[in-house]
Amino acid sequence: xxxxxxxxxxxxxxxxxxxxxxxxxxxxxxxxxxxxxxxxxxxxxxxxxxxxxxxxxxxxxxxxxxxxxxxxxxxxxxxxxxxxxxxxxxxxxxxxxxxxxxxxxxxxxxxxxxxxxxxxxxxxxxxxxxxxxxxxxxxxxxxxxxxxxxxxxxxxxxxxxxxxxxxxxxxxxxxxxxxxxxxxxxxxxxxxxxxxxxxxxxxxxxxxxxxxxxxxxxxxxxxxxxxxxxxxxxxxxxxxxxxxxxxxxxxxxxxxxxxxxxxxxxxxxxxxxxxxxxxxxxxxxxxxxxxxxxxxxxxxxxxxxxxxxxxxxxx
Numbered sequence: 001x002x003x004x005x006x007x008x009x010x011x012x013x014x015x016x017x018x019x020x021x022x023x024x025x026x027x028x029x030x031x032x033x034x035x036x037x038x039x040x041x042x043x044x045x046x047x048x049x050x051x052x053x054x055x056x057x058x059x060x061x062x063x064x065x066x067x068x069x070x071x072x073x074x075x076x077x078x079x080x081x082x083x084x085x086x087x088x089x090x091x092x093x094x095x096x097x098x099x100x101x102x103x104x105x106x107x108x109x110x111x112x113x114x115x116x117x118x119x120x121x122x123x124x125x126x127x128x129x130x131x132x133x134x135x136x137x138x139x140x141x142x143x144x145x146x147x148x149x150x151x152x153x154x155x156x157x158x159x160x161x162x163x164x165x166x167x168x169x170x171x172x173x174x175x176x177x178x179x180x181x182x183x184x185x186x187x188x189x190x191x192x193x194x195x196x197x198x199x200x201x202x203x204x205x206x207x208x209x210x211x212x213x214x215x216x217x218x219x220x221x222x223x224x225x226x227x228x229x230x231x232x233x234x235x236x237x238x239x240x241x242x243x244x245x246x247x248x249x250x251x252x253x254x255x256x257x258x259x260x261x262x263x264x265x266x267x268x269x270x271x272x273x274x275x276x277x278x279x280x281x282x283x284x285x286x287x288x289x290x291x292x293x294x295x296x297x298x299x300x301x302x303x304x305x306x307x308x309x310x311x312x313x314x315x
Contacts, residue, residue, distance in 0.1 A: 003054040004072075005031035005303060008046065009039035014059065014079075017292045023300050030304070031055075055303050061086045073097050077302045079295055080105075082209065082236075083315045099315040100302040104157045105295040106286035111161035113285030114204055114234045115169075117257025118145070120279045121230050122202075127276070143201075143230075146170030151200030153193075153217075154235070155181070159206030163188050166204070174199060197224045202232065209236035219244035222254065230255045234285040237262040249275050259285045 005027060010018075015035065018024040027033040039060050040046040046066050050056060055075035062076060067088065076087055076099045083089070083101045092099050120126055123142035131138050150166040152159050155177035167173045167187035175184075176193045184190055197203075203225065207213045217240045231245065237260045248254045255277040261270075264283055272278055298313065305312035 002030070002032040003307060004052055005033045005055050005057070006050055006053040007033075007035045007057040007059075008049045009058065009060045010035045010037055011059075012037070014292070014296070017289070017296055021293050021296065023296055027300060027303075055306070057299055057303070058086070062088075064088050064091055067091050067095050067097060075100065075303060075306045077299045077306075078102070078315065079299045087315075089315060098306060098312075100299075100306070100313045101315045102295050102298040102302070103313055105298055106291045107157040107161045109288040109291040110158045110234050110285040111165055113259060113281070114158075114162045114206075114232050114257075115165045117232050117234070117259065117279055117281065118166075118202060118204070118230060121255050121257050121277075126279055145202075148172070148201040149174060149199045150202040150204065151176070151196040152204050152206060153177075153196075153239075154206035154208070155179075155190075156206060156208070158234070159204075162204055162206060166202070171202070193221075194224075197221060200225065200229060202230045204232040205235045205239050207235055207239055209238055214238050215241045217241065217244070219247070222248050225254065227253050228255070230257065232257045234259045236260055246271055249278060252277065257281075259283055 036049045040049050043063060043065050046063060047069050050066055050070045050073065052072050053070060054072055055077060056073070057077050057079060059079045067073070074097060076092065076097060078086060078099065078101050081101050081103060083099060087099055089099060122145055124140035127140050146169060148171050150171040150173045152163045152173060152175045155163070155175050163173045163175055164185065173188045174191045174196045175188055176191060176196045180190045207216065215238065219241055222244055231254055233256070242262065245256060249256055250271060257279045258272065259281045260283055266272065266280070272280060302312040
């Protein structure tokens, strides 16, 4: 008898990607694979959808009651990172349920979005677009990135990919990370945080959010940056002390390209909405067909690996 694999909160885009990449055929051949379109709307519906499941592919939050009330569940294969925000890992361990994630799926897509935000700010692309659309032929003066200093906080997959892209456009890249590789690629230098803050013209955040990194950039850190520094955040808003970035943006000391926010969607009364020195995007950095295909492939392989005894990406 095939093991039962459930996708309890699939959507049309994900389903299309599963079918286009051949993953649907593989999963249906290997498992009793069942897809539920849209997240269940109640605990009762969750339990009904998950009934007798051996494993699930998960795209959103799994309620604690499901972990408690589905005794057959052995694996939650989360389609993304930051799974601790969606699954109670302590409870999963207590129940003997393994949890996996999908590292590296968005390295290229997110790093490209970080570069896009930087270019939009440095070359005032959004401002120029508004001027032309408004019938004005005023030519904004932008910042040439070549020869400037980029500071990268965090050197995981996305941080390393961003560092390479910034170096490729001619920037001198300084990186702060707790765990340094033995060697640095050309154009990239590992430095203490104080050195990075002192010299950066651009500061791009690529740290995971956890107890050690929450609020790691304080208002005092931001005050050490040169006036006019561009901050790029495609990681997590909570890496910066609450209110610290907004205050300095409102004062005109900094500029920022932001793809992440403490509250998503961004609140209607957020001061960020009206600031001219900010470019905003709706947490879209990861969202490309290529990244989605890789995401689903890793998540599916985690299921295969778990049931065949291979190493998988345990959260």
